[in-house]
Amino acid sequence: MGRAVVQLTLFGLLLALAASQPNKDDWDIYSFHINSTVIGRYATTVITSRVANRIEESKEIEFHVQIPKNAFISKFRMFIDGQVYDGVVKTKEQAQQQYTQAVSRGESAGIVSSVGRTMEEFKTSVTVAAHKKVTFELTYEELLKRTRGKYELQIHTRPMQPVKDFKVDVYIYEKAGISFIDVKGGLSTKALANAITKTHADNKAWVYFYPTVDQQKTCDSCGEQGMNGDLVIVYDVNRDTGLGDIKTSDGYFVHHFAPSSLPRIPKNIVFIIDQSGSMSGRKMEQTRIALVHILNDLAGDDFFGVISFDSQIFHWKRELVQATSVNLEEAKEFARNIMERGATDINAAVLEGARMLNAHPREGSASILILLTDGDPTSGVTNFEIIQSNVRRAIAGKFPLYCLGFGFDVKFEFLEKMSLENNGVARRIYEDSDADVQLKGFYEEVATPLLTDVTMIYLGGTNLTQTNFSQYYNGSEIVVAGEIMDNDIETFSPQVVAISSSRTLTFSTTNTSVEPSTGSVAVGLLQRVWAYLTVKQLLEKELLLSGAEKEKVKKEVLEKSLKYSFVTPLTSMVVTKPEGEKTQVLHKPKEGEAQQLYRGFGRLNYAMGGSSQFSGHSARVLVPSYASTPTHHKVTRVIGAAPPPSRDSIHIIYPLRTPDSLLIKPLTPRTHTFLLKAENQSHPLCFNIIEFSIQILFLQPGNQLIIAGLLNKIPQRGFKLIVIYLKNDIIRINTTGIPVLLENSTTVNSESDQIAVESVTVTKRDKEIDITAEDMHMVILVHEEDSDKFLWPVLKQKPSANCTGILAVDYEVVQHQPTKLKINDKEVPATNSSGIDYSVSPPAVSECWLVDNVL
Ligand SMILES: *[C@@H]1O[C@H](CO)[C@@H](O)[C@H](O)[C@H]1NC(C)=O
Ligand SMILES: *[C@@H]1O[C@H](CO)[C@@H](O)[C@H](O)[C@H]1NC(C)=O
Numbered sequence: 001m002g003r004a005v006v007q008l009t010l011f012g013l014l015l016a017l018a019a020s021q022p023n024k025d026d027w028d029i030y031s032f033h034i035n036s037t038v039i040g041r042y043a044t045t046v047i048t049s050r051v052a053n054r055i056e057e058s059k060e061i062e063f064h065v066q067i068p069k070n071a072f073i074s075k076f077r078m079f080i081d082g083q084v085y086d087g088v089v090k091t092k093e094q095a096q097q098q099y100t101q102a103v104s105r106g107e108s109a110g111i112v113s114s115v116g117r118t119m120e121e122f123k124t125s126v127t128v129a130a131h132k133k134v135t136f137e138l139t140y141e142e143l144l145k146r147t148r149g150k151y152e153l154q155i156h157t158r159p160m161q162p163v164k165d166f167k168v169d170v171y172i173y174e175k176a177g178i179s180f181i182d183v184k185g186g187l188s189t190k191a192l193a194n195a196i197t198k199t200h201a202d203n204k205a206w207v208y209f210y211p212t213v214d215q216q217k218t219c220d221s222c223g224e225q226g227m228n229g230d231l232v233i234v235y236d237v238n239r240d241t242g243l244g245d246i247k248t249s250d251g252y253f254v255h256h257f258a259p260s261s262l263p264r265i266p267k268n269i270v271f272i273i274d275q276s277g278s279m280s281g282r283k284m285e286q287t288r289i290a291l292v293h294i295l296n297d298l299a300g301d302d303f304f305g306v307i308s309f310d311s312q313i314f315h316w317k318r319e320l321v322q323a324t325s326v327n328l329e330e331a332k333e334f335a336r337n338i339m340e341r342g343a344t345d346i347n348a349a350v351l352e353g354a355r356m357l358n359a360h361p362r363e364g365s366a367s368i369l370i371l372l373t374d375g376d377p378t379s380g381v382t383n384f385e386i387i388q389s390n391v392r393r394a395i396a397g398k399f400p401l402y403c404l405g406f407g408f409d410v411k412f413e414f415l416e417k418m419s420l421e422n423n424g425v426a427r428r429i430y431e432d433s434d435a436d437v438q439l440k441g442f443y444e445e446v447a448t449p450l451l452t453d454v455t456m457i458y459l460g461g462t463n464l465t466q467t468n469f470s471q472y473y474n475g476s477e478i479v480v481a482g483e484i485m486d487n488d489i490e491t492f493s494p495q496v497v498a499i500s501s502s503r504t505l506t507f508s509t510t511n512t513s514v515e516p517s518t519g520s521v522a523v524g525l526l527q528r529v530w531a532y533l534t535v536k537q538l539l540e541k542e543l544l545l546s547g548a549e550k551e552k553v554k555k556e557v558l559e560k561s562l563k564y565s566f567v568t569p570l571t572s573m574v575v576t577k578p579e580g581e582k583t584q585v586l587h588k589p590k591e592g593e594a595q596q597l598y599r600g601f602g603r604l605n606y607a608m609g610g611s612s613q614f615s616g617h618s619a620r621v622l623v624p625s626y627a628s629t630p631t632h633h634k635v636t637r638v639i640g641a642a643p644p645p646s647r648d649s650i651h652i653i654y655p656l657r658t659p660d661s662l663l664i665k666p667l668t669p670r671t672h673t674f675l676l677k678a679e680n681q682s683h684p685l686c687f688n689i690i691e692f693s694i695q696i697l698f699l700q701p702g703n704q705l706i707i708a709g710l711l712n713k714i715p716q717r718g719f720k721l722i723v724i725y726l727k728n729d730i731i732r733i734n735t736t737g738i739p740v741l742l743e744n745s746t747t748v749n750s751e752s753d754q755i756a757v758e759s760v761t762v763t764k765r766d767k768e769i770d771i772t773a774e775d776m777h778m779v780i781l782v783h784e785e786d787s788d789k790f791l792w793p794v795l796k797q798k799p800s801a802n803c804t805g806i807l808a809v810d811y812e813v814v815q816h817q818p819t820k821l822k823i824n825d826k827e828v829p830a831t832n833s834s835g836i837d838y839s840v841s842p843p844a845v846s847e848c849w850l851v852d853n854v855l
């Protein structure tokens, strides 16, 4: 057995984020204020940090904060010794020039803006003379987005030291009235409860957060370095059942449309789940969990479909079915059994999902297509543009496509384009312990369609932001902004036309005219909301265009970004500093840009024994010695491509990454006890194997035939998948018992109860599968316990040739008391133990000789 090496390849990246900590004694942040003003759901936040240089010499002082990804920085200034230094928003090219000049002068210019889940980092520094002070002031703006019935204002505080004068002030004004307000986040804990004051009066609300220095050191996410956490203000506003909230001022209007008292529309929903090899492990597990939860939440009049895919497509049902409890139970069973393997054929999977939705009557319902994938297309059509155009043609604007990109291997921009072209959005699912919650959270956003084909019409309006929306979901909100022609409020007439079930609804202001909201809205605010929305939407549009059209849109974004001083992916902020100091340039990173580092590691693609590609630069290779504990695994490093699978060693590539740590974790050392019966031995042999993925069950000399099994996650319960590798073919058997023939390791050839290729015949019978190859005969029993199905292989006839594999171990008793067995020409001690023998019916507990290190 020792010669049949199974290699496990782990890959990933060590991201050394060595955050330089300031030397506390040299300088002191004596004041840190965050002031957030939210008017009409548009938040303007100012962070002010005042720092003193406490030493006798000049000192470089840092300013380092996090802001929401969705926000645009609009202002940055420093006050030093009576002088003001303003950051200026410039085009990327101009900024780049200044940046390059600084670099050529040997100055380390550039502000790195890194991306976390929801936050970006802003960092700058300046040299301050002995005993002088500096004030940093950063302003950012964002239009709060309503999801699942609430707005969230996230404020991150990490001043990097306890601060004497620390304050967070939040003021919310909403003309329609605030229905509720809550303070959440890591800083809203018991220890800090008395530092938070919340006042709510009809259409105004205030939140003050004034922790003492002691509190800043003792709260949950705090320490000697002070606070490090979030304050999340959660609220919603009162709304009417009709046209919604329309604010007008200075010739601009902003319309928030979110009627809530409409009946839900039944939905037709198809989930397309990537089950390619890279999904293996926790991602697949979380996906299964989330999918089962989501299926539980479908309403009885919804219709649904589930497809899992790798290089092939696996239907649960070929057509949509109604969400009856019987169907849901069956679908959940399908979901629980989705197994990772194979490559990624996104094109075929999405086209199939679209076919299913197109084949189903749409009248009176809302159709939704959801794709979950963790990688690039690697099988079938792999060209991004061709996939996009195929998908566009298949969907033809009839329903939205939502793409969920799981982890950092995804080419997010591709998913984003595909979603935007089909009226949907793309969302990242972060690989973390709460990935199933993230998946479910996304589903909840689209779970309750209330309207379809929403058209927002504004007579007397111009320069409108997006006005057509394919669907409107309960808990969300449609926002449109624009200019009012000639600022003539009398002739300005908004109207919404949409479809609810099969009825066309019109929302209008027949009875109530739009009143100008002067007085309640700060001057110029609505114009900024309009500019913010316009720039956001143009940036999305720019993504989808090419050539001259793209340049035109780019120019427009640039003009608006410069005019309104927004730091966008097309502009940068240049921070000029006192004479002789380096100039810094602030770039807003594109979504996923910081993760390019991870992406470099590429798409690792495995089918058990299928083609393994490695498009990245390096990887870690874990070579387990099956007899030893995981800590003995040897870690080596490969550069370039991982070796393709060969007959001597099957390379199983196993991604083990989390965004933040790249330690090679010891694998769960749960053990499975295996019981083996040799033909001429009354007492079976048993041994423990450490729970980890693939076991070689049987291997013929010359490797003409290899049979391998993927262990069940539940210890002692056999295998989830058994794969037969022949010279040119692969046959796969999962717990359905139906053998599947893979051609060239990728495409399915046939799916039938009997497959005969090369020397092997696989036959499915009731609850067992027969494998015969020349003089070998193996039976795979399908067992079910606590609704967990698993496979149990039994070698019925061992060929005369010298075979290896855990089913082919030969043993002989050479000594009694203490027992010694001879295994593979080695004498090993054995002790009395017991295990469950699944080779008999019904399964029975059997005594056995327990040995170590048989393999
Ligand atoms: C916060 O900012 C608003 C708007 O700029 C201002 O009116 C208010 O006085 C500020 N509050 C504090 C506590 O500084
Ligand atoms: C929409 O959401 C609101 C608030 O969460 C809820 O009261 C209402 O019942 C929901 N409507 C439907 C049709 O589910």
Ligand SMILES: *[C@@H]1O[C@H](CO)[C@@H](O)[C@H](O)[C@H]1NC(C)=O
Pocket: 455, 467, 468
């Ligand atoms: C919006 O929808 C209306 C009515 O369906 C249609 O006439 C108009 O062309 C659409 N506009 C855009 C920009 O798609």
Ligand SMILES: *[C@@H]1O[C@H](CO)[C@@H](O)[C@H](O)[C@H]1NC(C)=O
Pocket: 510, 511
């Ligand atoms: C107000 O609007 C409703 C719905 O559009 C309409 O039925 C009603 O007649 C209108 N009332 C007046 C006074 O115009």
